[in-house]
Amino acid sequence: MPRPILATIDVGALAHNLNRVARRLADDAPAPARIWAVIKANAYGHGLEAAVRGFAAADGLALLDLDEAVQCRELGWQRPILLLEGFFKPRDLDVLDHYRIGTVVHCHAQMDMLAAYPRPAAIDAHVMLNSGMHRLGFQPGEYRGAFDRARALQSAGVLGLVGKMTHFARADDDLAVTRAQLECFSRVAAGLPGPVSVCNSAAVLAPGLAARVPGEDQWARPGICLYGASPYVGRDADSLGLLPAMTLGSELISVHVLPAGEAIGYGHAFRTDHDMRVGIVACGYADGYPRHAITGTPVTVSGVRTRLVGRVSMDMLSVDLDPVPAADIGSPVILWGDGGPSVDEVAWSSSTIANDLLAGLTHRVPRRIR
Numbered sequence: 001m002p003r004p005i006l007a008t009i010d011v012g013a014l015a016h017n018l019n020r021v022a023r024r025l026a027d028d029a030p031a032p033a034r035i036w037a038v039i040k041a042n043a044y045g046h047g048l049e050a051a052v053r054g055f056a057a058a059d060g061l062a063l064l065d066l067d068e069a070v071q072c073r074e075l076g077w078q079r080p081i082l083l084l085e086g087f088f089k090p091r092d093l094d095v096l097d098h099y100r101i102g103t104v105v106h107c108h109a110q111m112d113m114l115a116a117y118p119r120p121a122a123i124d125a126h127v128m129l130n131s132g133m134h135r136l137g138f139q140p141g142e143y144r145g146a147f148d149r150a151r152a153l154q155s156a157g158v159l160g161l162v163g164k165m166t167h168f169a170r171a172d173d174d175l176a177v178t179r180a181q182l183e184c185f186s187r188v189a190a191g192l193p194g195p196v197s198v199c200n201s202a203a204v205l206a207p208g209l210a211a212r213v214p215g216e217d218q219w220a221r222p223g224i225c226l227y228g229a230s231p232y233v234g235r236d237a238d239s240l241g242l243l244p245a246m247t248l249g250s251e252l253i254s255v256h257v258l259p260a261g262e263a264i265g266y267g268h269a270f271r272t273d274h275d276m277r278v279g280i281v282a283c284g285y286a287d288g289y290p291r292h293a294i295t296g297t298p299v300t301v302s303g304v305r306t307r308l309v310g311r312v313s314m315d316m317l318s319v320d321l322d323p324v325p326a327a328d329i330g331s332p333v334i335l336w337g338d339g340g341p342s343v344d345e346v347a348w349s350s351s352t353i354a355n356d357l358l359a360g361l362t363h364r365v366p367r368r369i370r
Helices: 011-028 040-044 048-054 066-074 092-099 108-115 140-155 175-188 201-205 343-349 354-359
Strands: 006-009 033-038 060-063 081-083 102-105 123-128 159-165 218-220 246-258 276-281 298-301 304-309 317-320 332-336 367-369
Touching: 011 033, 011 048, 011 201, 040 048, 040 354, 048 066, 048 367, 060 066, 066 081, 066 092, 092 123, 102 108, 108 140, 123 140, 140 159, 140 175, 276 332, 298 343, 332 343, 343 354
Parallel strands: 006 367, 033 060, 033 218, 060 081, 081 102, 102 123, 123 159
Antiparallel strands: 006 246, 246 276, 246 332, 276 317, 298 304, 298 332, 304 317
């Protein structure tokens, strides 16, 4: 019998969250906004097949990996696809051309490869501005020259649609910084034609921000919120009307009673202060559960909320069973998701973010699409 751990992916929750974002944009944006559903990192650990099904109503898909983009086409996706880091080698352009995959262009080396492409291709491209993230993109002083070069490649038949984009560094915690980036983008790109794409999850859900985005042809790029997790520290996804798309479940594989004063697990990081029932769960950091989760991190056993105790090991973790006196070997455990703590809660208890946990779920955990 296989090890009792399973990640259940809820396609209906993915569709619900996409619809929630679409409604927010309809209320907030000055003109109808279209949506790139971001499915990078194997759809944040949820799997491309589930994402293509769950985001069937999206206007496009955005990701990083060229092989994953091709897989989306093979799964039947016909609408636009955008590579968020762009392409890396000249030979990649043949694949973009063949599979109708669009690209971000963020540096002169990519422009040079496009200029050297030997035949018409009409590859859609978004020229990236570095408005303050300082990661990818052309600097403000060189952006218009780069955009003009992209337009020349468009006239030569190498590029098709040419758009403009930037990325926000602090839309989750500092809207003043975000507004400054947006003002930089608006100033630098003023009067340039083509669609605009700026808003990530935090910016999409921030009231009023999408209304400030210039241009009528606006494409938002929501990511983590589509999977039912919050882009904001300290504010859970439920308060945003989002549903968890992944439920990580397991079972108790051992139950024992420890007398007061006994220590649990590696490093003896937790010591009992009374006679205590402890359960061992078949899940550890090799499955993607955070090793740095602290004692007190919420866990649900047989529908009852309890806590993690001691240090997470590679394959197992320990939970307090005092609140669940009927729990025994085989009792169901929810580590995060539907019927258990939110992935946001587990992330906060582990000093990380939900993106890290969802995308970090390892391949040894089987997924089942619901």
